[in-house]
Amino acid sequence: MINNVNYLSQTASKLTPYAAGIQPKDTGWIKLNTNENPYPTSPKVRETVKNADFGRLKLYPDTEGGVLRGAIAKAMGVKEENVFCGNGSDEVLALAFQAFYSGKSNVLMPDISYGFYPVWSEMYGVGAKLIPTGSGFEIDPDDYKGGRGVVLANPNAPSGLVLGLREIEGIVRNNPGGVVLIDEAYMDFANVENAVGLTKKYENLLVVRTFSKAYSLAGLRVGFAAGNAALIDGLNRVKNAFNSYPLGLLPQLGAAAAIGDAAYWDKTRKKIIDTRERTAKQLRELGFELKDSQANFLFAAPPKGISGRAAYEYLLKNKILVRHWEKPRINGRLRVTVGTENEMEAFIECVKQMLNG
Ligand SMILES: Cc1ncc(COP(=O)(O)O)c(C=O)c1O
Numbered sequence: 001m002i003n004n005v006n007y008l009s010q011t012a013s014k015l016t017p018y019a020a021g022i023q024p025k026d027t028g029w030i031k032l033n034t035n036e037n038p039y040p041t042s043p044k045v046r047e048t049v050k051n052a053d054f055g056r057l058k059l060y061p062d063t064e065g066g067v068l069r070g071a072i073a074k075a076m077g078v079k080e081e082n083v084f085c086g087n088g089s090d091e092v093l094a095l096a097f098q099a100f101y102s103g104k105s106n107v108l109m110p111d112i113s114y115g116f117y118p119v120w121s122e123m124y125g126v127g128a129k130l131i132p133t134g135s136g137f138e139i140d141p142d143d144y145k146g147g148r149g150v151v152l153a154n155p156n157a158p159s160g161l162v163l164g165l166r167e168i169e170g171i172v173r174n175n176p177g178g179v180v181l182i183d184e185a186y187m188d189f190a191n192v193e194n195a196v197g198l199t200k201k202y203e204n205l206l207v208v209r210t211f212s213k214a215y216s217l218a219g220l221r222v223g224f225a226a227g228n229a230a231l232i233d234g235l236n237r238v239k240n241a242f243n244s245y246p247l248g249l250l251p252q253l254g255a256a257a258a259i260g261d262a263a264y265w266d267k268t269r270k271k272i273i274d275t276r277e278r279t280a281k282q283l284r285e286l287g288f289e290l291k292d293s294q295a296n297f298l299f300a301a302p303p304k305g306i307s308g309r310a311a312y313e314y315l316l317k318n319k320i321l322v323r324h325w326e327k328p329r330i331n332g333r334l335r336v337t338v339g340t341e342n343e344m345e346a347f348i349e350c351v352k353q354m355l356n357g
Helices: 010-014 043-050 054-058 066-076 088-101 116-123 165-173 196-200 229-239 249-260 262-285 308-317 341-356
Strands: 083-086 107-110 128-131 149-153 179-183 205-210 223-227 297-301 334-337
Touching (some): 066 083, 066 223, 066 249, 083 088, 088 179, 088 205, 088 229, 107 116, 165 179, 165 196, 196 205, 223 229, 249 262, 262 341, 308 334, 308 341
Antiparallel strands (some): 083 223, 297 334
């Protein structure tokens, strides 16, 4: 409000935007708050971007993202026509909400999940029906039937809990009247098969993935969706009504190089899984209650007598950033991204100090 004039549209006035985790400007932090990968991305990315033809930067990038879509299609075992790329999976998800759910009601999603889903629901007029998760945040596939759409993060965030492929297939079959969107941002850290293969069998299944986590490219902003060509066409319709060139040349080339280096991806994701398991065991030994996370983070409740907020603040004072939400049901917990071995040792040391203090 300036000079008594409200310049905002009604939509913007009413919105509650998503609050991303802090990105500190100064150094010296152990940053375990935004589920980034603690390891550098594949050396092939640097090599590819360095050797890119900078003369091409004067031109708009390939609007179809052909090179990248080809690399993704090859890695995921689908055809190029079944892949859509965007500026981070957040953009792909936002476009999917517009393309498939805007103006519809009975779009099913869990009450505890990725905090952006309610924001897009509000922004794009989606009638979301929030399905309560169980007391341990578990998702019961039988609760997801007859929707005009379904949105599920698998593994879910912030719980880290995962559904198996058969359960996902059941949900797809039970919701033939809408698009079932499975957000697999964290799937590379899970012990179950991803749902990309199922997109060949079910025309209403869209799987969304990101380069920000297992490929360690959060700063490049690349995400993608895999699905039936008709769904990809739907995404392109809304994309081309918003921004024809969401992905620059360098992100396209860099992400293609990353997904082409499967050996590096496999090595780093396994290191993170090992560290996750070791840290989970240590936290349990220290009296924390933890979900069985299949993602690159842990969702942990401190022992009795220590609130989630107090634990968050103790860590913050010691320059360790984790995530805490002042929201019902989850305010007693911390979401802790799995860092390097050394970072997690420092984190555990700090937790011990807190418990002894
Ligand atoms: C469940 C989930 N989906 C999607 C994203 C978005 O990732 P990006 O936009 O970096 O691809 C995140 C980010 O943390 C996430 O937690």
